[in-house]
Amino acid sequence: MEQKLKNQIAIITGSSSGIGAGVAKSLAEAGAIVVINYPLPGGLDAANNVLDEITGSGGKGITFLCDVSKEEDVLKMFAAVIKEFGTVDILVNNAGIQKDAPFEDMTLAQWNLVLGVNLTGQFLCAREAIREFLRRGVDDSRSKAAGKIIHMSSVHQEIPWAGHANYASSKGGIKLLMESIAQEFAPKKIRINSICPGAIQTPINQSAWGTAEALKSLLTLIPYQRIGQPEDIGKAAVWLASDDSDYITGASLFVDGGMTLYPGFSTNG
Numbered sequence: 001m002e003q004k005l006k007n008q009i010a011i012i013t014g015s016s017s018g019i020g021a022g023v024a025k026s027l028a029e030a031g032a033i034v035v036i037n038y039p040l041p042g043g044l045d046a047a048n049n050v051l052d053e054i055t056g057s058g059g060k061g062i063t064f065l066c067d068v069s070k071e072e073d074v075l076k077m078f079a080a081v082i083k084e085f086g087t088v089d090i091l092v093n094n095a096g097i098q099k100d101a102p103f104e105d106m107t108l109a110q111w112n113l114v115l116g117v118n119l120t121g122q123f124l125c126a127r128e129a130i131r132e133f134l135r136r137g138v139d140d141s142r143s144k145a146a147g148k149i150i151h152m153s154s155v156h157q158e159i160p161w162a163g164h165a166n167y168a169s170s171k172g173g174i175k176l177l178m179e180s181i182a183q184e185f186a187p188k189k190i191r192i193n194s195i196c197p198g199a200i201q202t203p204i205n206q207s208a209w210g211t212a213e214a215l216k217s218l219l220t221l222i223p224y225q226r227i228g229q230p231e232d233i234g235k236a237a238v239w240l241a242s243d244d245s246d247y248i249t250g251a252s253l254f255v256d257g258g259m260t261l262y263p264g265f266s267t268n269g
């Protein structure tokens, strides 16, 4: 099979589990050399498991400890990756967390933690990636673009989410972060897009699919009548990172089985 990302260097934040792990596997299958980022020392085993799976099927990569909400950590990660591999071609700004609470009980710590990882983390990593893309410029032997950034947003950049105001605010912020920098750097041939996943079967939303009853209730929100899998997002990420999508920048690609189609209106309204 043709490898559309052959030898391109891809940093995928938060890729020791969930959607990030799925994206790392898909990018590696498409030939990218992947940096599997994990946020805490205790995550090393999980990151190594993802790497083992990748190398076991002929892919290449490394693991890297970095808390994306900390500027110092992010600077170190990019410097180390550039030192080892020469450059970075693809950033998948994926790391994200939920700290849900009824709004009247939400603590400043819960607010700051979610905004810190989900939005500030995406800012810090995007800035470092862009600095490297501007330094290198377009190298035709790698890609038509000087670099590609994929922000992992959510259907909740559109759908309000009671009890999750910090999370939804972070995703709404990602939308205009992505669009603003896509506009700013298109003339430099840097492509910046978002993927907006719906319900994907990962640890972050286990309460929504972990029992038959929960899954039944979740499926009332998904016209396509199945929960998503990490590889659904991985395949979209490969396409957005490859030259097949060379004329696409500033787009939000919803990968959600129709969750944003107002399913409640199919029998009402």
Ligand code: BGC
Pocket: 098, 153, 154, 155, 156, 197, 198, 199, 200, 204, 205, 208
């Ligand atoms: C959240 C999941 C949720 C999904 C659909 C995602 O962004 O992280 O917990 O299941 O949106 O509501």
